[in-house]
Amino acid sequence: MPREAPYLEVADALRARITAGEWAVGDRLPSRARLAEEYGVGRNVTQRAMDRLIVEGLLEGRAGSGTYVRKPRERMRMVRSRHRERRGSSPFRADMKERGKAGTWEAHSQARTPAPAHIAERLALQPGDLCVVTRYEFLADGQPVQLSESWEPMSLTGETPVVLPEMGPLAGAGVVERMRSIGIMIDTAVEIPRPARASQAQANLLGISLGDLVLVIERTYFATDGQPVETADIVVADTRWEVAYEFGVDPG
Structure with missing residues (x-):
C-alpha cells in the first residue's frame, strides 16, 4: 500500500496527541520549526499539517501568537x-x-x-x-x-x-x-x-x-x-x- 503524503502523516500524529490530551483546549502548539525537527520533515510539511487541522476545527491560528488547540466544532x-x-x-x-x-x-x-x-x-x-x-x-x-x-x-x-x-x-x-x-x-x-x-x-x-x-x-x-x-x-x-x-x- 502506498504511504500517505507526509503532511497527512504529521496531521494524523498531531491529531492523536491532541485527542490523547497532550495539549488541552487553549494550549499553544510548538512552533513549525520545532515540529518539523521532531518529525524529520520540512517546515512546509508541518504547516500543511497544521492547516489541515485548522480546517477540521481542532486548531486555530492567532496572528503573531501561534497555533492553539481550539474547542471542537459542534456537530x-x-x-x-x-x-x-x-x-x-x-x-x-x-x-x-x-x-x-x-x-x-x-x-x-x-x-x-x-x-x-x-x-x-x-x-x-x-x-x-x-x-x-x-x-x-x-x-x-x-x-x-x-x-x-x-x-x-x-x-x-x-x-x-x-x-x-x-x-x-x-x-x-x-x-x-x-x-x-x-x-x-x-x-x-x-x-x-x-x-x-x-x-x-x-x-x-x-x-x-x-x-x-x-x-x-x-x-x-x-x-x-x-x-x-x-x-x-x-x-x-x-x-x-x-x-x-x-x-x-x-x-x-
Whole structure:
C-alpha cells in the first residue's frame, strides 16, 4: 500500500496527541520549526499539517501568537425519519427549520439523460433508458450542508407537469408529493449509508478538504407496487453533521 503524503502523516500524529490530551483546549502548539525537527520533515510539511487541522476545527491560528488547540466544532444532528415526508413541504427545509436554520438549495436538472448501468439497476431499467438527473446543493443559513444527485425515469414523468423537480406546479415539493400528483403513491424508502472520502469536487462544494470523511447515503423510493421511482446519492460532510435514523416501534 502506498504511504500517505507526509503532511497527512504529521496531521494524523498531531491529531492523536491532541485527542490523547497532550495539549488541552487553549494550549499553544510548538512552533513549525520545532515540529518539523521532531518529525524529520520540512517546515512546509508541518504547516500543511497544521492547516489541515485548522480546517477540521481542532486548531486555530492567532496572528503573531501561534497555533492553539481550539474547542471542537459542534456537530449538528440530521435526523432521517419515516415521518420526514409527511410534513407538507420539502423534508430538508422542515429538518433545518427544526434546528432554527433556513434551508435552501440550488439545483440543476438535465432531461433525456441515459441511465448508467448502476442507476439502471437501482431503478429496474435498462442501461441507457432516459431519465431526468438533478444535482442539488443544499444550504442552511447559506452554508453548505449536503449534496445530492437524483435520478427519475422519464417513462414515469416524461409527459407530465412534474417532469422537472424544480419547475412546474410542484417545484421543490419533494419526490413523494410530486409523484402523488401523477397518481404514483410512494410507501417505502430504502437508504444505504456508506462512509467515503470527499472527492475534490465534493470538497469544493461542501467547503471541506479533499479526502475528508463524508457519508454517502444511497436512497431509493418505491411505489406501492414495488416499482422504484427515484434514486439518489446524498453526500453529507461527517465533520459537521451527525446522521441519526429514527424508527417507529410497534408496541403490540
